Amino acid sequence: MTDQQPDSTHFGFKTVKQTEKVSLVANVFHSVAAKYDLMNDVMSMGIHRLWKRFTIDCSGVRPGHQVLDLAGGTGDITALFSKRVGPTGKVILADINESMLNVGRDKLRDSGLVNNIDYVQANAEALPFADNSFDIISIGFGLRNVTDKDAALRSMYRVLKPGGRLLVLEFSKPEYEWLSKVYDLYSFKLLPAIGGLVANDKESYQYLAESIRMHPDQDTLKQMMETAGFEHVSFHNLTGGIVALHKGYKF
Amino acid sequence: MLSLVPQLICATLEKVLHKVVAMDPASPALLQKIQGKQLALQLQELPWRFVLSATTESLLLNQHNEKVDCVISTDLATLQQLNDPGQLTRLIKQDKLQIDGDLQVAQQFSSLLQQLDPDWQQHLSAWLGDALAHKVALAIKQLQLYIQTQLKQLEHAAVELAQDELALSPTQAEMNQFSRDVSQLQARLDQLSRHNAFRQE
Numbered sequence: 001m002t003d004q005q006p007d008s009t010h011f012g013f014k015t016v017k018q019t020e021k022v023s024l025v026a027n028v029f030h031s032v033a034a035k036y037d038l039m040n041d042v043m044s045m046g047i048h049r050l051w052k053r054f055t056i057d058c059s060g061v062r063p064g065h066q067v068l069d070l071a072g073g074t075g076d077i078t079a080l081f082s083k084r085v086g087p088t089g090k091v092i093l094a095d096i097n098e099s100m101l102n103v104g105r106d107k108l109r110d111s112g113l114v115n116n117i118d119y120v121q122a123n124a125e126a127l128p129f130a131d132n133s134f135d136i137i138s139i140g141f142g143l144r145n146v147t148d149k150d151a152a153l154r155s156m157y158r159v160l161k162p163g164g165r166l167l168v169l170e171f172s173k174p175e176y177e178w179l180s181k182v183y184d185l186y187s188f189k190l191l192p193a194i195g196g197l198v199a200n201d202k203e204s205y206q207y208l209a210e211s212i213r214m215h216p217d218q219d220t221l222k223q224m225m226e227t228a229g230f231e232h233v234s235f236h237n238l239t240g241g242i243v244a245l246h247k248g249y250k251f
Numbered sequence: 252m253l254s255l256v257p258q259l260i261c262a263t264l265e266k267v268l269h270k271v272v273a274m275d276p277a278s279p280a281l282l283q284k285i286q287g288k289q290l291a292l293q294l295q296e297l298p299w300r301f302v303l304s305a306t307t308e309s310l311l312l313n314q315h316n317e318k319v320d321c322v323i324s325t326d327l328a329t330l331q332q333l334n335d336p337g338q339l340t341r342l343i344k345q346d347k348l349q350i351d352g353d354l355q356v357a358q359q360f361s362s363l364l365q366q367l368d369p370d371w372q373q374h375l376s377a378w379l380g381d382a383l384a385h386k387v388a389l390a391i392k393q394l395q396l397y398i399q400t401q402l403k404q405l406e407h408a409a410v411e412l413a414q415d416e417l418a419l420s421p422t423q424a425e426m427n428q429f430s431r432d433v434s435q436l437q438a439r440l441d442q443l444s445r446h447n448a449f450r451q452e
Binding site: 047049050051053054056057058060062063064083084086087088236238239 | 254255257258259261262286287289304306307309311313314315317
């Protein structure tokens with residue numbers, strides 16, 4: 001990461017101009033939005049539902065809480081939060097991508113969750129909310145795609161209430177060497193093939209696999225959260241570290 | 252991998268609970284009373300604490316150690332005895348059951364779970380028709396009864412086998428006789444040791 005030009009960033013294994021990354025990532029998600037849920041189930045064999053549930057279990061959510069689900073995509077985490085904050089609470093589903101937001105909105109409305117959810121198209125680097133607004137912020141499989149992760153973490157810190165928590169659910173580095181090898185084989189050979197077959201979009205899933213490898217590992221992300229101001233930062237490895245949940249508090 | 256087992260249990264049970272609650276016509280009124288309340292259940296046999304949360308539509312399940320309205324700590328055997336509300340005080344006194352927090356919440360949740368009476372027949376009839384649904388329900392009831400009687404008979408036979416045929420365990424009368432003998436022996440021993448102490452002085 002240190003050998004980059006100041007105005008360049010990663011897009012998978014490619015190095016691109018910072019200004020280009022947003023639109024490149026946007027293209028990926030415009031392209032996968034319709035088949036996003038199906039692909040999640042196929043790729044993770046359904047385990048992504050348990051990762052998301054684990055996130056909720058670590059959130060300390062209670063009725064009446066204000067929750068921000070960033071990069072909420074098709075609204076899985078929002079749905080879990082919405083039931084738990086009840087009629088007195090509120091969940092805001094925010095995503096930078098309009099296609100994903102639309103798919104999420106339709107899905108949540110179809111499942112009858114309408115009363116306590118708001119939808120906002122927002123960039124995580126500059127959140128359009130007042131300081132100290134939320135009890136919980138979650139970002140599930142989204143931080144990876146943000147261009148300036150440090151700015152995003154600072155922005156989340158700003159809108160979080162004192163005593164609130166940030167939960168970052170993201171792909172990470174497998175804990176074991178053998179798992180790492182199996183996982184590499186799976187994500188570089190099998191995954192793009194499945195992506196081509198199911199969603200007819202091989203390139204997007206190639207990007208997905210590459211972007212996971214370029215994402216900071218557990219300790220680096222923990223360090224980044226601490227630099228942004230979060231305290232008591234900890235992480236849990238899930239499924240052998242393929243995914244990690246980072247938790248940090250604002251005091 | 253194992254770390255996600257509680258989440259799998261929660262997700263599965265939550266689905267089942269949702270279906271059962273939706274089938275019970277009396278549940279919305281009961282849920283209205285406890286909506287927003289959380290009850291935690293800590294079983295000695297399991298390393299995880301499960302939390303039940305009530306919403307207006309259903310019961311949600313989570314696994315965490317955050318603050319809740321009421322915590323029940325107990326073991327599986329005691330949990331089964333809780334079906335009988337008369338046992339509650341005895342179990343608390345015997346330290347088999349600890350309740351921390353709002354007792355009323357625990358009572359409300361337990362009455363909801365006990366009163367849950369999903370109308371299976373009604374829902375089955377949509378698929379099978381009224382007559383067949385009734386027959387199926389009747390058959391299930393008879394099967395339950397049959398299994399209960401068979402289990403009781405099996406227990407009875409096992410006791411008879413152990414006491415009378417194989418003489419592995421004593422009968423009630425033998426047991427009582429033995430206890431009496433032990434008590435008498437204990438009394439004599441006490442007497443003797445007092446006597447002994449007196450003589451040593």
